Amino acid sequence: MKRVLITGKHSYLGGQVKQYLEQFPDYEVEELDLHTNWKDFDFSNYDSIFHVAGLAHSTPKEEDRSLYYQINTDLAYEVAQKAKESGCKQFIFMSSIIVYGNQVETITSKTPLLPENFYGDSKKKAEEKIWPLNDENFRVCIVRPPMIYGPNSKGNYRLLSNFAKKIPLFPNVSNHRSMLFVGNFTAFIKGVIDHSSSGFFLPQNKEEVETRYLVKEIAKIHQRPMWISNIWNPLIQLFKNQVYIKKLFGNLVIDPSLSTFGFDYQIYTFQQSIVISEGGD
Numbered sequence: 001m002k003r004v005l006i007t008g009k010h011s012y013l014g015g016q017v018k019q020y021l022e023q024f025p026d027y028e029v030e031e032l033d034l035h036t037n038w039k040d041f042d043f044s045n046y047d048s049i050f051h052v053a054g055l056a057h058s059t060p061k062e063e064d065r066s067l068y069y070q071i072n073t074d075l076a077y078e079v080a081q082k083a084k085e086s087g088c089k090q091f092i093f094m095s096s097i098i099v100y101g102n103q104v105e106t107i108t109s110k111t112p113l114l115p116e117n118f119y120g121d122s123k124k125k126a127e128e129k130i131w132p133l134n135d136e137n138f139r140v141c142i143v144r145p146p147m148i149y150g151p152n153s154k155g156n157y158r159l160l161s162n163f164a165k166k167i168p169l170f171p172n173v174s175n176h177r178s179m180l181f182v183g184n185f186t187a188f189i190k191g192v193i194d195h196s197s198s199g200f201f202l203p204q205n206k207e208e209v210e211t212r213y214l215v216k217e218i219a220k221i222h223q224r225p226m227w228i229s230n231i232w233n234p235l236i237q238l239f240k241n242q243v244y245i246k247k248l249f250g251n252l253v254i255d256p257s258l259s260t261f262g263f264d265y266q267i268y269t270f271q272q273s274i275v276i277s278e279g280g281d
Contacts, residue, residue, distance in 0.1 A: 002027050002193060005046040005088075007079050008053030009033040012153060013094065013185070017050060020186035034075065043086035048193050050092045051079055059243055060119045072122035077129040084138045090196060091130070092141040092189065097202070097252070099124045099144060102243065105251040107202065109258060139198035146204055146254060147247075150182030150277050156247055160211070161278065164218035168225040171232040171249070175211055178204040178254040181273035188265040195263060202258045207270040211248055217271065221278045 004021060006014040009031040021027040030046075032038055034053045043049065054072045055064070080091045098120040099113045115121045127142050134140035149157035163170070180203055188203040212228050219226035239245045268276070 002048065003046045004029045004048045004050060004193065005043065006031045007034055007038070007049060007051045011052045013148065013182070014050070014052040016150065016182050017052075017186050017189050020183075021190060024190075034079070038079075039082065043083055043088055046083075046086075046088055048090040048092060049079065049083040049088050050094075050189065051076055052094050053079075054094065054123075055119070056096070057119060060117060065118050068118050068122040069125070072119070073126045073129065076126040080130045080133055080140070084133050089137070090139040090141065090193065090198070091133070092143065092192060093126065093130055095123045095127055095142050095144045096120070097144050097146050097254075099127065102246055106253050106255065107258065108255045134198055139196055141192050141197055142200045144200065144202050145180050145185065146178040146202075146252065148180045148182055148185055150185075150273070151279065153182065153277070156244075157277070160215055160248070161218050164215045164226060165222050165224055168219070169227050169229050169231070170212055170215045171236050172228045172230045173212060173233065173236055173249045175249050175251050176208045176253050177211065177250075178252060179209050179270075180204050181268050181270075181277070183268045183273065183276065184266050187267050188261075191261060191263040191265050195261075197261065201261065202254045203261075203265065204254050204256075204259045205268075205270055205273070206266045208253055209270060214274070217274045218278060221275060 004027065006018055006029065008014050014031060018029045018031060021029045032041055053075065055068050060068060076093060083091050099115050100107055100111055101114040101116045101120065104111055113124050115124050131140055131142060147156060184205060185203065216226050236245060236249055
């Protein structure tokens with residue numbers, strides 16, 4: 001029996017992982033709200049801790065700087081420490097691809113961590129504090145995913161989905177991005193638990209995606225017209241250094257060799273993932 005504690009209740013990813021793992025009879029999963037007096041909670045009954053609690057925003061506000069470090073760095077480390085002291089066998093920390101910064105286009109094993117804001121830096125500092133806890137009895141997994149999307153997900157995917165259903169014209173910009181469907185992500189989490197894995201992980205879908213192709217796929221599912229046009233390209237070029245423009249139209253791909261872990265987790269194709277994300281079967 002695998003007993004898993006998800007630290008960070010009511011999160012999208014935590015909820016998705018809980019729902020997925022509970023399909024398997026050899027798994028027991030609980031969630032812990034870290035807004036409560038969590039330090040008194042008994043961690044010793046659990047094999048793996050999946051830590052999802054944290055603040056995330058690509059353009060964080062300066063007045064929230066200290067809060068990001070308190071939650072993303074200090075709290076994460078305190079939970080990891082407690083997990084190790086309690087005899088848990090594994091700690092899975094949700095970091096982010098943001099630790100590489102916004103200038104990189106291809107992530108390889110040699111790409112340095114150069115976060116450009118304190119959100120990314122708070123995740124980097126958490127990694128630096130948590131990783132030294134790793135040993136043969138306490139397996140630490142640091143997960144740096146690209147954009148995760150799925151049914152009812154927030155962020156840029158929802159923005160693009162709403163756009164595709166309302167506006168039949170999209171910029172003709174060629175780009176390549178690594179993405180991760182939540183169904184593949186949950187299978188990945190089960191894989192690292194089943195294999196008692198440790199290390200740094202960059203899971204992704206098998207296919208890279210062009211934003212224009214993604215929008216066309218969404219429109220097609222909803223039987224909406226979508227024309228790819230150059231008419232908006234001058235605007236995209238003008239604002240190409242803006243954070244949101246980079247996220248939508250820039251390149252950010254992970255070397256596929258960094259996303260192979262000895263178990264199969266890429267169980268959904270890109271097309272299947274979009275159908276499911278848009279409410280299909």
